[in-house]
């Protein structure tokens with residue numbers, strides 16, 4: 001059992017002062033307000049529910065900074081998501097299981113230090129270069145899990161079904177061969193991943209992720225949905241206009257429109273990059289109860305376009321944020337970029353707050369609820385019975401100093417960086433202390449060695 005004392009805490013009923021929180025067995029077991037600290041309490045400044053990072057491809061962290069130059073002979077505007085993807089495939093030719101584990105550990109450590117307590121790892125690299133399976137079918141899932149176990153992050157592992165190289169069941173080519181599975185082998189993979197997850201803490205979940213409509217087909221999608229077994233189902237849905245057009249030409253409807261019609265989309269679902277939607281699709285997705293998984297930093301980096309946040313939130317849509325390509329891992333910057341994408345498009349301010357009040361609270365608390373839902377975690381709020389996914393931030397930081405409680409999340413989202421984070425607990429595991437992950441040095445050392453060998457091969 002641990003007890004924390006917070007000078008200020010963000011409870012479902014509002015901001016409270018002098019709060020003692022008891023944690024036991026990974027959950028919050030007691031909250032008392034307006035009481036003095038007691039001997040043995042771990043003292044914190046501002047205590048918040050920690051966010052779930054609902055979408056990550058951890059291996060892509062090792063590509064950060066490697067795709068930001070224009071190749072000779074490339075015209076302005078010619079580089080795109082699709083040319084980035086070609087580079088990603090080439091990078092994959094050299095990635096070993098040892099690299100994978102080292103990169104996953106670093107990525108998860110950085111997420112914790114940024115204030116995330118959990119991650120949805122959308123995991124699509126399954127096999128050896130060329131496509132032959134490893135001796136253990138779930139080898140790379142096991143590597144991801146080892147990274148999660150080492151860092152203590154809460155893991156919702158999402159093995160990906162990726163069977164085709166493009167819309168209309170095109171064959172896999174090149175780097176895509178490491179992703180490929182039939183429905184039958186995917187079922188074996190999910191079973192193997194669930195077996196491996198038995199070794200991890202009890203808050204670990206294994207859901208499924210049909211990669212996208214372009215990488216599967218209607219029959220296969222229907223066939224794999226029962227494998228979720230009540231766990232989360234994630235899918236990339238409408239990231240790029242070209243993808244929307246290809247799906248429309250093939251299935252006769254836009255991706256979100258088609259999926260909402262053909263599949264039982266509801267609260268267990270998370271639609272990643274629902275970027276290109278009509279107004280009708282936006283309202284229908286909001287009404288489905290599914291979560292829109294938004295990755296504003298990556299969506300900016302890849303030139304995807306802005307999500308229709310104003311329309312979606314005003315229709316009551318649920319959302320969370322993910323760091324996707326992990327080109328930069330910053331919780332506050334994800335939230336800030338989401339609001340700024342709307343301001344730049346609409347030439348207005350304070351656009352995502354639904355009523356009068358704090359934009360920061362709308363963003364942070366909305367993403368806390370939606371992220372927890374998307375990962376199947378009973379978290380996202382400071383309440384007795386919920387998982388102890390908590391973050392403490394330091395209000396003496398210049399970006400937050402002097403702000404009244406109701407503006408703390410505005411300061412956090414718009415003025416601060418992630419250095420205000422002092423402590424993070426993932427299901428009660430106290431992994432970040434005084435702003436540093438408890439295993440930082442060892443994880444960083446191994447990452448540097450791995451990248452040394454990887455860079456030599458590229």
Ligand SMILES: [Zn+2]
Pocket residue numbers: 055057122236272324325
């Ligand atoms: Zn993604």
